[in-house]
Amino acid sequence: MNEAPIGIFDSGVGGLTVMKAVMHRLPGESICYFGDNARGPYGSRDIGEIRGFALEIAAFLEDLGVKLIVIACNSATSAGLLEVQRRCRVPVLGVVEPGARGAVQATHNRRIGVIGTRATISSRAYLRAIHALDAGATVHSRACPSLVDFVEGGEVEGPRVEEEVRRYLAPLLRRGVDTLVLGCTHYPLISKVIGDVAGEGVSLISSDWEVAREVEENLVRRGYLRDGTSPPSYRFICSGDKEQSIKLGRIFLGPEVEKVEKVELPA
Ligand code: DGL
Numbered sequence: 001m002n003e004a005p006i007g008i009f010d011s012g013v014g015g016l017t018v019m020k021a022v023m024h025r026l027p028g029e030s031i032c033y034f035g036d037n038a039r040g041p042y043g044s045r046d047i048g049e050i051r052g053f054a055l056e057i058a059a060f061l062e063d064l065g066v067k068l069i070v071i072a073c074n075s076a077t078s079a080g081l082l083e084v085q086r087r088c089r090v091p092v093l094g095v096v097e098p099g100a101r102g103a104v105q106a107t108h109n110r111r112i113g114v115i116g117t118r119a120t121i122s123s124r125a126y127l128r129a130i131h132a133l134d135a136g137a138t139v140h141s142r143a144c145p146s147l148v149d150f151v152e153g154g155e156v157e158g159p160r161v162e163e164e165v166r167r168y169l170a171p172l173l174r175r176g177v178d179t180l181v182l183g184c185t186h187y188p189l190i191s192k193v194i195g196d197v198a199g200e201g202v203s204l205i206s207s208d209w210e211v212a213r214e215v216e217e218n219l220v221r222r223g224y225l226r227d228g229t230s231p232p233s234y235r236f237i238c239s240g241d242k243e244q245s246i247k248l249g250r251i252f253l254g255p256e257v258e259k260v261e262k263v264e265l266p267a
Contacts, residue, residue, distance in 0.1 A: 002224040005030035005235065006215065007066030007090075009057045011040025012152050013245070014186030015072030016253045018095065021208035022070070022215055023256075028228035029219075031235070032066055035249075036265075038240035041148045042075040043117025043184070050119055051080035056265050058084045058092065066090060067224050070211060074099075074183050075117045078125035091218055096120075098210030099181050100129035104137060106203045107179040113172035113202075114141040115194075116183030117148065126183055140175050144168040144184075151186040154248055157193055165190070165197045173198065182206040189252055236260040 008019050012035050019033050034057055036042075042050045054076040058069055069092045071077045071084065077094030085092045103112045114126045121143040130139050147168070150161050172180065180202050182188055188206045195204055219225045226232065234256045238245040242260045249257030
């Protein structure tokens with residue numbers, strides 16, 4: 001038994017989609033969420049810089065005493081999962097491998113589309129993860145840089161979002177993908193628009209539920225689940241605008257986002 005919280009982080013509010021799935025699967029667990037909104041979005045930054053951010057935040061969460069870390073950001077997972085795992089004392093999970101596994105299991109025609117940030121797509125992390133599971137699958141990827149900005153601005157539907165999604169998905173749909181990986185934790189928040197544009201024949205895969213399952217497996221095997229005699233606690237920390245984090249956090253996660261602490265990370 002281990003009463004410590006699980007640490008989850010992202011460049012902003014996207015990782016709340018993963019937190020929601022973890023809360024649903026493990027309602028007794030405490031969680032400490034960090035949104036790096038002072039420096040996010042990460043997607044158009046240099047890979048080495050994103051890796052540096054991930055290392056810094058993971059060290060910060062470890063110092064807070066978390067028992068496991070989830071990098072709930074595809075860009076940061078692609079840029080730095082291995083390095084963060086090497087440096088941390090606690091187990092660290094990313095979001096790319098679970099998404100790749102979900103896609104390989106769901107596809108019928110083995111043509112898989114992947115959408116994500118520039119950093120995630122240019123790292124080719126999904127291509128490697130999918131081919132590690134099915135070397136014969138065909139992967140069509142597309143960076144969709146503007147979608148994170150819509151979500152961080154609280155715009156998750158409407159004609160502007162729809163037009164962008166249509167533009168981004170067109171080449172993937174032309175290639176006949178039957179499965180589309182939402183390779184950015186912000187995208188489940190606009191999955192209604194993405195699903196409408198992709199159409200019924202395309203399965204959408206997001207890693208949140210897969211990651212939640214992996215978190216549970218990890219905690220069970222290590223005997224790290226909380227005993228559940230006291231209610232779990234949720235702590236929200238950001239590096240930038242607190243008011244915006246509360247506003248979006250309430251919309252995307254729920255009333256659990258009562259207050260958000262702001263911290264300056266040591267450079
Ligand atoms: N939600 C993140 C991801 O999964 C980050 C998006 C960004 O900061 O650009 O990639």
